Amino acid sequence: MSEVSAMIVEATPAGPTAPLHHRTAAPPHHQEFHAPMTSRRRRRTRISLTSVLVVLALAVGGYALDATGVLGPDADAAAGPTAVATATVGTERDAPEPSRASSPTGPTDPTDPTVSTSTGTDAADARALLATLPVKGKAASTGYDRTGEFGSAWIDVDHNGCDTRNDVLARDLSGIVRQGPCKVVTGTLVSPYTGATIDFVRGNTTSTLVQIDHVVALENAWRTGAQQLSQSEREALANDPSNLFAVDGRSNSQKRSGDAATWLPANKAFRCTYIEHQVSVKAEYRLWVAPAERDAMERVLNAC
Numbered sequence: 551m552s553e554v555s556a557m558i559v560e561a562t563p564a565g566p567t568a569p570l571h572h573r574t575a576a577p578p579h580h581q582e583f584h585a586p587m588t589s590r591r592r593r594r595t596r597i598s599l600t601s602v603l604v605v606l607a608l609a610v611g612g613y614a615l616d617a618t619g620v621l622g623p624d625a626d627a628a629a630g631p632t633a634v635a636t637a638t639v640g641t642e643r644d645a646p647e648p649s650r651a652s653s654p655t656g657p658t659d660p661t662d663p664t665v666s667t668s669t670g671t672d673a674a675d676a677r678a679l680l681a682t683l684p685v686k687g688k689a690a691s692t693g694y695d696r697t698g699e700f701g702s703a704w705i706d707v708d709h710n711g712c713d714t715r716n717d718v719l720a721r722d723l724s725g726i727v728r729q730g731p732c733k734v735v736t737g738t739l740v741s742p743y744t745g746a747t748i749d750f751v752r753g754n755t756t757s758t759l760v761q762i763d764h765v766v767a768l769e770n771a772w773r774t775g776a777q778q779l780s781q782s783e784r785e786a787l788a789n790d791p792s793n794l795f796a797v798d799g800r801s802n803s804q805k806r807s808g809d810a811a812t813w814l815p816a817n818k819a820f821r822c823t824y825i826e827h828q829v830s831v832k833a834e835y836r837l838w839v840a841p842a843e844r845d846a847m848e849r850v851l852n853a854c
Contacts, residue, residue, distance in 0.1 A: 673854035676826040680847055683829070684838035688773040699776070700768050701785035714789040718762050722796035723750060741798040742823075743815040748798055761802040765793045765827045766837070769807035775837040783835065793831045810850065811842035822854035 697703070704714035712720075712732035720726055723737030735752045739760050750760045768776075768788055776784055787793065805813045815824055825847050832839060839847065 672826055673822055673851045676829045677848070677851045679833050680829045680839070680844065680851070683832055683844070685841055685844050686838050688770075688840050689777060691769055691773050694769055694772050696768055699772060699781075699784055700788040701781070703788070704762070705785065705789060707786060707789040714791075714794070715762055718791065718794050718796050719750070719760070721791070723760075739796055739798070741801065741817075742795055742820045743797045743801040743817055745817045745819075746798055758799045760796055761799045763795050763797045763802045763805065764788070765795065765824065766831045767805070767807040767809070770809050771835070771837055774832070774839065776835065779835065787831070787835050790831065790834075792827060792834075809840065809843040810846035811840070814846075814850070821850050825850045 704716075706713050708714075708717070710717070716732045716734050719734040719737065720728075723734065723739050726734050726737035729735045733752075734750075737750045739748045739750055740746070741748060743763075748759055750756075764771075766787075771784075771787060776787065779787070801815065810825060810828060814821055829847060829851075831837075
């Protein structure tokens with residue numbers, strides 16, 4: 551017999567018909583001590599049994615749900631913090647389409663026009679090449695005709711099936727979307743001339759926000775030796791990728807036909823690269839530089 555049962559027997563009569571005067575009464579102090587203890591132990595026993603039953607029920611229920619696939623990995627993710635990460639990080643398909651200008655090759659990617667890739671060696675080479683260019687005054691621009699002298703804009707001189715404008719947009723913009731194999735309809739440009747970000751959307755009123763600039767302006771080329779080139783050479787100059795950057799339309803409008811003496815990019819970090827391209831193009835197509843133009847080029851290159 552348990553201690554609890556023995557205590558109950560001790561505190562109760564032997565049978566339901568026992569006379570009151572035959573009952574064995576416990577001393578008052580015995581009743582005051584054991585009666586409360588019995589009640590507390592009963593409550594503890596009931597609480598313990600209830601807790602055990604609840605734990606068993608939860609364990610059995612969880613096992614059953616897991617076995618049926620209700621609590622799979624997706625359900626856990628939806629309830630936990632990883633669901634937020636999935637929603638905010640996205641997938642590779644959501645990421646902008648990489649182009650040559652935005653490929654993850656680091657800040658010295660030579661195809662990225664938004665970053666000055668000039669080094670001391672580049673500047674030194676450009677200074678040496680500049681020293682070989684003839685220096686003379688500009689020829690008159692009388693009779694200059696962009697289409698007549700440099701061909702239609704923009705022709706497919708490299709015969710890849712895409713015109714030069716779309717080739718440059720695809721190179722310099724990130725996250726591009728094409729219509730067909732060539733036509734760039736949307737993308738994002740970080741203009742190398744200002745550092746400003748522009749969302750390009752092809753359209754009658756929006757395409758001009760992104761323009762293709764000739765680093766050596768065609769009229770400047772015409773006035774510094776291009777008159778002596780053949781038609782095919784001039785068309786090659788007008789469509790040479792090394793002489794072209796996708797830029798913000800405002801900068802291109804401000805520059806017009808300016809040379810280094812009259813216009814430089816507002817983004818000073820890009821000026822070395824800009825002048826290095828000008829010198830290279832002038833040397834490639836046997837053009838000369840005007841005195842003020844040469845001096846401006848030297849100042850920029852000396853600071854690189």
